[in-house]
Amino acid sequence: MDSSRENSTVMSTKLTESELAALRLAARSSRYHLLLGAGVSFGTTSADGRGLPGGQQLAEELADVFGVHLEDGDLLWRIYDRAVVKHGNDAVYRWLRSRFSDAIPPAWMKQYARFPWEKVWTLNIDDAFESSYNSIKTEASRPLESCSWDGVVTDSKSLKVIHLHGHVHDIRARDLVFSLTEYYESTISRATWPLVFRDQYGVNPFVVVGARLRDEPDLEAILRRRPEHDAPSFYVSPDISPGLEEDLRSWRLIPVRATAEDFLDVWAELTGMNLQEAPTSPEEYALRLSRQFRELKIDSPGKVPVSHDYLGGDDPRWSDVVQGVPALMDWSRTGCNQVGKFLSTNSSSIMIYVGDRLSGRSTGLLQIAFAFRRAHWRVFLFTADELPDQEAILQYASDGKAVLLVFDGVADFAKDVAEIISASKSAKMSVSCLAVDLTENTDKIIGHIPGSLLSGGIIRTISRRLTVNDASSLVARLQEAARLGQLEPLSKEKGGKQRQISYFRNQEIFSQMAGLEQAPGFGRRVGEAVRALTSETDVEIAFFCSMAFRLARRISVVDVGRMTATRPEEILRRLHGSTSLGALFTADGHQIGSRQRWLALEPLINHLGSKKALAVLAQGITRLRPRISQKSNRERNAPDTLVGSMMSYKYLSAIFPDQALDNWYGSLESTFGDWSGRFWEQRAIANREAGWKDPAASARAESFARRAVSITNDTYSNTTLGTVLLARAAQNIANDLVAGQKYYEDAFSAFNEAAISDPNNVVTWMAYLRYSLRVLDAIASRTDDAVPPVRDKIESDWTKVHLDLVLIASTSEDTKSRLDRLLTTFRTLSQGQSIEAISEKPLIFGRPVVGARLKAKALTPSPDHEQSFQWKRNGDRIDEATSDEYVVRESDIGSRLTVTVAVRKSGYGATYSTSAVLPLVTSQ
Numbered sequence: 001m002d003s004s005r006e007n008s009t010v011m012s013t014k015l016t017e018s019e020l021a022a023l024r025l026a027a028r029s030s031r032y033h034l035l036l037g038a039g040v041s042f043g044t045t046s047a048d049g050r051g052l053p054g055g056q057q058l059a060e061e062l063a064d065v066f067g068v069h070l071e072d073g074d075l076l077w078r079i080y081d082r083a084v085v086k087h088g089n090d091a092v093y094r095w096l097r098s099r100f101s102d103a104i105p106p107a108w109m110k111q112y113a114r115f116p117w118e119k120v121w122t123l124n125i126d127d128a129f130e131s132s133y134n135s136i137k138t139e140a141s142r143p144l145e146s147c148s149w150d151g152v153v154t155d156s157k158s159l160k161v162i163h164l165h166g167h168v169h170d171i172r173a174r175d176l177v178f179s180l181t182e183y184y185e186s187t188i189s190r191a192t193w194p195l196v197f198r199d200q201y202g203v204n205p206f207v208v209v210g211a212r213l214r215d216e217p218d219l220e221a222i223l224r225r226r227p228e229h230d231a232p233s234f235y236v237s238p239d240i241s242p243g244l245e246e247d248l249r250s251w252r253l254i255p256v257r258a259t260a261e262d263f264l265d266v267w268a269e270l271t272g273m274n275l276q277e278a279p280t281s282p283e284e285y286a287l288r289l290s291r292q293f294r295e296l297k298i299d300s301p302g303k304v305p306v307s308h309d310y311l312g313g314d315d316p317r318w319s320d321v322v323q324g325v326p327a328l329m330d331w332s333r334t335g336c337n338q339v340g341k342f343l344s345t346n347s348s349s350i351m352i353y354v355g356d357r358l359s360g361r362s363t364g365l366l367q368i369a370f371a372f373r374r375a376h377w378r379v380f381l382f383t384a385d386e387l388p389d390q391e392a393i394l395q396y397a398s399d400g401k402a403v404l405l406v407f408d409g410v411a412d413f414a415k416d417v418a419e420i421i422s423a424s425k426s427a428k429m430s431v432s433c434l435a436v437d438l439t440e441n442t443d444k445i446i447g448h449i450p451g452s453l454l455s456g457g458i459i460r461t462i463s464r465r466l467t468v469n470d471a472s473s474l475v476a477r478l479q480e481a482a483r484l485g486q487l488e489p490l491s492k493e494k495g496g497k498q499r500q501i502s503y504f505r506n507q508e509i510f511s512q513m514a515g516l517e518q519a520p521g522f523g524r525r526v527g528e529a530v531r532a533l534t535s536e537t538d539v540e541i542a543f544f545c546s547m548a549f550r551l552a553r554r555i556s557v558v559d560v561g562r563m564t565a566t567r568p569e570e571i572l573r574r575l576h577g578s579t580s581l582g583a584l585f586t587a588d589g590h591q592i593g594s595r596q597r598w599l600a601l602e603p604l605i606n607h608l609g610s611k612k613a614l615a616v617l618a619q620g621i622t623r624l625r626p627r628i629s630q631k632s633n634r635e636r637n638a639p640d641t642l643v644g645s646m647m648s649y650k651y652l653s654a655i656f657p658d659q660a661l662d663n664w665y666g667s668l669e670s671t672f673g674d675w676s677g678r679f680w681e682q683r684a685i686a687n688r689e690a691g692w693k694d695p696a697a698s699a700r701a702e703s704f705a706r707r708a709v710s711i712t713n714d715t716y717s718n719t720t721l722g723t724v725l726l727a728r729a730a731q732n733i734a735n736d737l738v739a740g741q742k743y744y745e746d747a748f749s750a751f752n753e754a755a756i757s758d759p760n761n762v763v764t765w766m767a768y769l770r771y772s773l774r775v776l777d778a779i780a781s782r783t784d785d786a787v788p789p790v791r792d793k794i795e796s797d798w799t800k801v802h803l804d805l806v807l808i809a810s811t812s813e814d815t816k817s818r819l820d821r822l823l824t825t826f827r828t829l830s831q832g833q834s835i836e837a838i839s840e841k842p843l844i845f846g847r848p849v850v851g852a853r854l855k856a857k858a859l860t861p862s863p864d865h866e867q868s869f870q871w872k873r874n875g876d877r878i879d880e881a882t883s884d885e886y887v888v889r890e891s892d893i894g895s896r897l898t899v900t901v902a903v904r905k906s907g908y909g910a911t912y913s914t915s916a917v918l919p920l921v922t923s924q
Helices: 003-012 017-028 055-066 076-087 089-100 109-114 128-136 180-187 193-203 217-223 242-250 260-271 281-292 318-322 330-337 339-345 361-374 390-399 411-426 439-446 468-480 485-492 496-504 509-514 521-531 536-550 557-564 568-577 579-584 601-608 610-623 630-634 638-646 649-655 661-667 677-690 695-711 715-732 737-757 762-780 789-811 813-830
Strands: 033-036 119-122 144-148 159-163 206-209 233-237 253-257 293-295 350-355 378-382 402-408 430-438 585-587 592-594 843-845 853-857 865-873 885-887 897-905 911-914
Touching (some): 055 076, 109 260, 128 144, 128 159, 193 568, 318 361, 330 350, 330 361, 339 361, 350 361, 350 411, 361 378, 390 402, 390 430, 411 430, 439 762, 468 485, 468 496, 496 509, 536 557, 536 592, 536 638, 536 649, 557 568, 557 610, 557 638, 568 585, 579 585, 610 661, 638 649, 649 661, 677 695, 737 762, 853 865, 853 897
Parallel strands (some): 119 159, 144 159, 206 233, 233 253, 350 430
Antiparallel strands (some): 293 378, 585 592, 853 885, 865 897, 897 911
């Protein structure tokens, strides 16, 4: 590199200390994306030894070979189109393949291939980058995957090279596009990479090399969007005019006047990486691990926004725990005390806690992780939107490191975690796992993680309510931080401390914390923040984020951008610049965090109205369609799991109890109906529940469930089909024994099919136990004295399945308790007595505001059953509140209301069922 060029390059890339630190962090975490333009291919030769042509030269060759006109000002895409029209796509593709496949890149391209890019995007149709990567890859390198612009979008451990114009690697002709505008016109409704490129550019750092804006005029529309992220992006070209330099800087791109080859020295210096030599295998595995996990360190807890306030309701951060902000609860203290046992046994194990929403799961998870870190374990928090890279984890730990993998939500990855820990135990390594999840996901976990891998042989449960020790610890911490709020005056009174402790004792932590600051101020503040949202876009952003938090799903800035048709970088600007949005949510550049969990959801739905809120939800899910597919579902990519939860009937029926959901599912059919088994499952479930009153809905449920199986024949679709058929058996057996028996037999076959796909899936057989009890209940309700032969088969099947599950469920007290309750019901039904076998949760209609009239509705029992109601405040009975209606009182402000319904039949015990917990009661 000559001195003048070197000085120019160094001047162009001068960074502040904070920019350099952000750059190196992003580089080590594989956050950087590479965009390659035609200029990178200069020096690359084709298989016949000729140099690869640039855009203008390629246009000339196409015109010459295919005999089409080339006029002044014609761009490549126009000449390509003329050639295709005249000679056909196959002929043009064959010629391009002979010209651009099996490319021989220059030696310096290997240095780009050695860098740990998140993704590589290229405007070239050749395979120069792939050739370089394949020439230097080792067993430790990430697998390479070439993708064309119209390929299926997924995230995985592979290094993806996405050809935005298409590629000519395949023998079979592919569609090629040479204008970015064409992407958006032709692919807006399909799963295609150009949309992802547009979104990723807004929130991720890029290095753009060899892309000439005058040859790629559509690229400028993307580059000028002024992305939002801490790490700087670079535009590398030897031909940057003063005017372009000014433009690039205004677009938040650092201009670098250098060739692609010359820039490598600068890039190596900036990143601190040696790109001249191949990384060692341990270095490769460490880089692969850092893509999916963030190492939790005590001496560098991470950047924290100035506005972050854990005690005010913000999501916990690692820095909060390092600084000792949260109080230690009994359950997390017990977990911390287990660290010594892990060290003494020097064996791989899994520690899992499950708890309800707002039980402090995430905080306790980080506190226990902190104890491991202080004991000199290497602690890694899973942050990826894809399956864990098992090979990288195990190879990284193969030198004897004590490694702890931390998962905030493990149900989706339970099988993978079990495989990692099993392999570690077999190899006598020290890889362990710490995880928390929702109690409702326990069944998904226990079937895939055997007791032999669990610490203590069990999955531990987090108490919903604070113990005396918890309350005392919390009061001491809040007093130290001067955050006791309305309890502060009690500090000076005799017996005041005990009254402070009593305020928290036996209560839920989040609801009591929310009420500290001059209750009901907390609930009012959330409502006021929602009412202050100034635009429809802000309301939709808040709605989708609150829905995700209600469903315990992560949501990225990119996904919110897609759902609201807003650029991701604009989402970040709105969060950082809007007082109202900023009062509800935070963002770290990638993921959106909650300040007040999902408590904004209720006022947002009230603001929109339930009908419009559902319409907004349907539109947002539809806009995410390009990001999801059957393949992304198998990889458990975050957008796919998010959409799956947002389409879940279980959740939607709880959030929108007064809406006809089958019509809502119908609005999504054109988008999901031809390929998504999950869509048809949820629609089947919605009609299954409606079918208890509407036989036509029951018939639709069967049709929809069979459609789901025909599209995706797996555990979930067959389980849904099984429950639908059991429901149909229960509805038919009273009047038509033959039909009822046939439905039961088909249902049991469906459950067996589900078990073949996933033999360890506890969810499948728990569903069988519950819904087959409905069939037995229907048999017991028959007016004749005959005992149908099918009853003996059901009882035999039921007993065997129950026994098998009891053995598996030994690791979970929650699952064992539910199995015991089901067994009690089964024994009663086996005696030919009908009871309300499956008590659905009662629904509460109305808003939790003072003066509102709430109405409880439970599953209608048979005429010979009686039902009674008991309204509760924070789990405690409310005196004289024993009807199906309740008027919200001033004394309820800052509390959470539920209703418990008891169903009784003369001579038998009662069956109790409690509603979901309402949001905090507010004054308006």
